[in-house]
Amino acid sequence: MTGNSSTHRLPSYLEYQGKYTGIRAWILSTDHKRIALLYLYSQIFFFLAGLVMGLFMKLELIAPGQQIMGPQAYNALFTVHGLTMIFLFIIPGLAASFGNFMIPIMIGAKDVAFPKLNLFSWYLFIAGAVIILVGIFSGDGPPDTGWTFYAPYSLKTNTNVVLSVFGAFVLGFSSILTGLNFIVTIHRMRAPGMGFFRMPLFIWSLYGTAWIQLLATPVVGITFLMVVADRMLDIGFFDPAKGGDPVLYQHLFWIYSHPAVYIMILPAMGAITEIIVTFSRRTVFGYKAIAMSSLAIAFVGYLVWGHHMFTSGMSETARLVFSFLTFLVAIPSAIKVFNWTATMYKGSISLEPPFWWAMAFIFIFMIGGLTGLILGSVSTDVHVHDTMFVVAHFHYIVFGGAGIAFFAALHYWYPKMFGKMYNKKIANWGLIGLFVGFNTTYLPMFFLGFMGMPRRYYDYLPQFADLNLLSTVGSWIMASSLILVIVNLLRAKKGTPEEMDDPWGGRTLEWTIESPPSLENFEEIPVIDREPYELKSK
């Protein structure tokens, strides 16, 4: 492969002086890397806001009885915590930040196919966030429905549901346009010689994700508009008294929201693949199997939504069909895990922080995945449905999976994005703290769920007290470690730039250009004449 062979360095995208200066150079920039950072900073801000809300919830649950808030405040808090974490942090997830930054670079392009649309997507993202925020602080108070807005309660509550669902509707458009942009970029802008099977696997995972964003998000958009129409025009889509069906809401909501789990996790799996390959110093095991498993997860992920509805009154036949399809989706997920393990086998593993983060991901994600089988099986799901078990499983997948992968990717690509290195020792200690804190917070919830503690209550019976106390203490360890991790990265940003075009010995295209990259990434578009993970000849 011919990369950038010139020795002189162009001004990086961080130094480049365009038409605008100051903040305008950022919020009016159509450079995919600056837009990626806009997403990254916004997402981390919303993540921290969601984290604070989560801490307050755990504090309320430290002991039975009312501690710091009553039932209404608790209901609003878990709703807004869910809305923030799901719609503002983890659905944009790795795709909006790292996808935006890395897709053009990893396929050898200068930018995405539609740079202005890319910036517009970020504006829609912020507009959606502002609408949700206004919904929280205006009208009759923040919504108390849970982030799922289930009918018929979402039609009856006096809280500010309309603004919140409208905010989520706007966020959906941001997601759709980003997906569209990525699909066109991947199809049309690959460097000469880069066939589909020479793309890095992170790009494959983003390709699958983009299709889900494009095809599933409109469904939830329409569903949210139906809720607005039901509330404001009293149509009765979901009201049995008017011929509607509340279970229809659940179908429509989960037709999007289950694939949305794959919007969160697929890019995470892609980033983990990149990390494992780089630090194993081996070529990837089963390239095509991993690439195809991304598409298989995206496809089968469309057909399993009913496992969220086993106790909703759905027909017995549908429950069996959905249970069967749910087990199918475990196959492509397992293909990935086996291939990661096989890639590491007999590798010359380099124990750098991103690798440890990737290992934490696999460990936690496996617990999340295997407990998912309990929920995917109708008979066991009936027992633990709507208990803390579901909350634990969900956090193991979404936070322990996608969230930890987000930080793994940040530690992996940080030197490329900023041309600086963080303190590796602190990064490792931060991970150890997070790992201990995470498991102390969420593992007890599995047991609480089995014991019968329902989710979404501010109070509980005395027999659940010990495990809840342990979980709350875990949340403090977890939050302190996260602060340590973020402060470490922020401190590194203030440090002096170092020469680190390829600090990890990576083999994909981003490691052939300077760190941080120049405005147009490549002085000359590279010609690809080798496989993506081929070892460099010395």
Next chain:
Amino acid sequence: MSEHKNHISTYKSQIVVLFVLILLTVLTVTITSVHLGPFNTAAAMLIASVKATIVLLYFMHLKFDEKIYRFMVILVLAIYAVVIIITFFDYLYRP
């Protein structure tokens, strides 16, 4: 990547398509006065599908574009169909 050639439709073909669409619209309206029971809805859906296909093929140029786009559209419609079918596993089998 190969250079893409633009296909320019003739006025004649555009007008023929327009007339076919108008004809099918008239047919949709006319068929409502014939009592076919539940098949009235099916007929309306069928005609609408034919119209949508014609629009996709001619006005949106699927017929003249690379095969990959036709494949993408068919795939999307197939997923949509499967989603509807699975949903009906609930509605058709409820006690």
